[in-house]
Amino acid sequence: MHEGPLVRLARFCYRRRRRVLLFWIVGAVAVMAVGFGFSAPADNSFAGGDTESARAQNLIKEHFPQQNGDTLTLAIHADGDVTAVRPRVERVLTALAHAPHVASVTSPYQAPEQISPDRHTAFAPVQLDRVSADVPKAGVVKMISDVRDASGNGLTLALGGATVTDAETPGGGPTEGIGLLAAVIVLLIAFGSLLAMGLPIVTAIFGIGTGLAGISILGHVLPAPSFSPIVAGLIGLGVGVDYALFIVTRYREALDGGADPEKATGMAIVTAGRSVLFAGTTVVLALLGLLVMQQRLLSSIAVAASVTVLMTMIAAVTLLPALLGFTGRRIDRFKLPLLARRSGRAPLSERWAGLIQRRPVIAGTAAGVLLLVLAVPALSMRLSFNDSSTQPHDTSSYTSHRILTDGFGPGYDAPLIGVSTSADGASAVAAAVGRTPGVASVTPVRTSQDGAASLFIAYPKTGLEDVATPALVHRLRDTVVPRAAGNAQVLIGGANAGTIDFSDSVTSRLPYLIAVVVGLSLLLLLVFVRSVAIAVKAAVMNLLSIASAYGVLTAIVQWGWLGRQLGFPVGMPVTAWVPLFMFPILFGLSTDYEVFLISRIREEYDLGAETRVAVTRGLARTARVITAAAAIMVCVFLSVLLVGQIDVKQVGLGLGVAVLIDATIVRMVLVPAVMELLGRANWWLPGWLARILPVAEPPAATAPLPGRVEEPAG
Structure with a gap:
């Protein structure tokens, strides 16, 4: 086995596993104690x-x-003239004026323009002395409750405003737990062993925990929105489990091939671990591409997600080898009989690859047309920010919006x-x-x-x-x-003009983001696979899958197709920052799957197999693990449909759909079809480019795949 840096790292972590594990435990506890104990306030502007x-x-x-603080709005609706309920309304106004962090309250009875022409509706601005993130949630919840309790007998009162919306919107809720449970189930099906399933979960938890704590610490320098931990945690959980999944799979294959545990660990890290480093670096660099947008909060979200991905990547190549040292050959202990691996006839993925290779033009054309059809709705995508009209109808925010809209028109939510x-x-x-x-x-x-x-x-x-x-x-x-x-x-x-400026900025600077992300990903792929055709093919297919995800997102969120069933109460524009944030993540994740698949195909090709055989074998070796990895990510991302924040739901929906499309239509159909059509051109690399490209550490030599491969059951 090639004695490169990755092999030495794997052996060090394997042989010093107790020290490595102790370092991770002590380090994680220390970082989380500081990060979560002294977290910075959120900034949602x-x-x-x-x-x-x-x-x-x-x-x-x-x-x-x-006026430096946020403003709440007390919406007032009376069955008769609002002046008839003036004593009741003024009692509420007095109570609000004495509430914590309230600087002033402007009564509609001193400002006639705050009373509607039909005199059934009025509003009272409630000026706070600080922004939403600095107002204790408990105090806002009490104001909401007191106002609601004052309603009745012909009078309806409701508080609205960004601070109220934040207070009424639940946090991450059960999403992380549901995502973790889904990962456990998929890993059990993939491995058929409780011990093998536990290793990726433990590795991901360490990476995510330290990553989220790091976000809290960085918040003092680069304030992030309140939803950043949710988004970063979902991405970290998805990639963290997936990265460990790929390494554990290669470790088991090496053991099955006769290697001892230490050598198997080295082989797993120098092959799958090498792919993890390239894939994780691609995701991090793609996320940091958001810095070119020159939007402070977008930059903070990008850094937050990047830190979490970075920590899960480090955990996969350092903590996981140490854990493998503890398990040794007992990796398949606590087997579940119905999910035990079996061998015999060729796996479905191998037969599928053969089918695609026999009809590459038909398969490739059908897949391409399907992706383009899915992308069509994206041509009508509108970008904006969500207002109170998208909140659940039992909330104070929505009630306030409804009262003001009926009395004054919808523009009173957009001053x-x-x-x-x-x-x-x-x-x-x-x-x-x-x-x-x-x-x-x-x-x-x-x-x-x-x-x-x-x-x-x-x-x-x-x-x-x-x-x-x-x-x-x-x-x-x-x-x-x-x-x-x-x-x-x-x-x-004003806040609403600010959202319009943000959308305009997104439109004008988006080409720079695309250029940076695609350019960096192409460069990394060229270094990794040393093939111009494969790098360009990957970039084009990534763009196709992202466009398809945008189309599905637009059809559901904006057009309303299945919107109510998926938690979107009304048809609405796509939140302005969502497609912008999705692009680098999806490009990075799509490149991940490309790296894992192509690296196995390249290994077979370097061992002497012709391109068609290398593709069949590479797909046979990776299809099941890529499917499992994709299933984990899809479940993790779609779990956010259970949260209350509309923009976070949009992120989860878009990412989940994109991963599903990429792992099925793109990896299982387009990639083998196009590689079959390209033949030897797949590996073309001009001599001058070969000389200037840095050479990555080559993977360990592996035995050629026999005519039939072992396939896990399930």
Whole structure:
């Protein structure tokens, strides 16, 4: 066996297994104690950068410090005139004004514009002294409960706002547990042994635990959204179990081939472990490609997920060899009789590969057409952010949205803030904005206490998710404001304008992300497989599978196909950051499967098999383990459909569908079909490129695959 760095690492971890295990236990406990004990507060704002909304927010922070916190809205609906229930409403307003972290409450009875024309509906802004992430959830829940208890007898009250939505949205819930249970079941079917099943689970838990603790520590430097641990944990669980699964599978194969446990560990790490390092590095670099978007929270999500993937990868090539040292030849202890491995006739995957190779044009064309059909809905994808209309209908957020929409129109959930350092300029612009088609109303201009700035609030006639709202914002900025402002500078900002700016930024910088991610992945694949054709083929197929996942996501979330059954209450735009975040993850994960499959095909080819035989054998060796790995990821990702956060559900749905498509249509059909058509061209590498490409550590020599391979039952 080649005595490279990976072999030496495997032997060290195997021989010093007690020290390695102790190091991991002590290190994990220490990191988790610090990370979870001193975690940084979350930051859920996607605003920032040099956008107009960000500049407007900076002016507001500087001159209107009382508005630096988030704002709640008390929605009021009376069966009769709201003035008839004034005493009851004012008691609630007084209670809210004395609640912790409430800076001010503006009564509708002192602001006539806060009462609807039919006088059945009103609202009262509740200004907090801090942002949502810094407001204790228990205090918000109590305010929600007190307001709800004050309803009845012809009066309906409900609190709305981002802080309320955060308080009412459950966290990760049972998703991690369900994902872990699914991984256990799939591993039991794949291995047929309790001990073999436990090794990937233990390895993944160590990697995920240290990774999530690292995210909490990094949050002090790079604040991340509250859902980052959920997303990072799901990705970490998926890849962590999969990476260990591939290594344990190679270890068992080496034992079956006659190797002793130490040599089998070295062979597993230098083959499957080598693939894990390349695959994990691809995922990490693909995620870090999000840095080119220059969006602070996207960067923090990318770093958070990358840290978790990195720790699971390190655990797979250091902790797992130590655990294999403890198990030795007892890897198949505690067998489950019905799932025990059997040998005999050729496995289904080998027969399937033969079928595809006999009709490569038909198979490849059919698979390609199917992927393109699945991708068609993505052409109509709309990007936005979710508002209260997508919340469960029994929540205070949705009730508040419904009251305001019925009384004032949907635009009261999407206010725009105009801010200027010129009082005259702000007044002129406010008047012009009020006359603009699509604007429902504009509040009077207010001047800051220092007299240096003025602001007004404009309410559109349409909601945030309506395509007319972004069009209105662009019209105000491009035409209405410049004409009315004269020499004064008036900025249109606010949280909702910030989401529009974010979506515009995504559209403009997405090509850079695609170029960076695809370019880095191509380079890594060239180094790993040393083949131009395979690297380019992998990139094209990855793009096809991602486009197909986008199409399915659009059809379910935006078009509403099976939306209600999957937890999406209404048809809605795709959350702006979701497809952007999905792209590098999916490209990295698709490259993972390409690496694991092609590495086995390349091993057979290097042992002297012709391309057709190498493909058949490689697919036969990897189909079952790739299917198991994909099944684990699909179950893990789809488990987030049980959480309350719509955007996290979209991430899980998109990732789960993409992995399913990639592991079936792409790996099982397109790859063998295209490789059959390319023949010897699969391995083409120009001499000049071969000389400049770095040479990765070659895998250990393995015995050629016999005519028939052993197949696990199940």
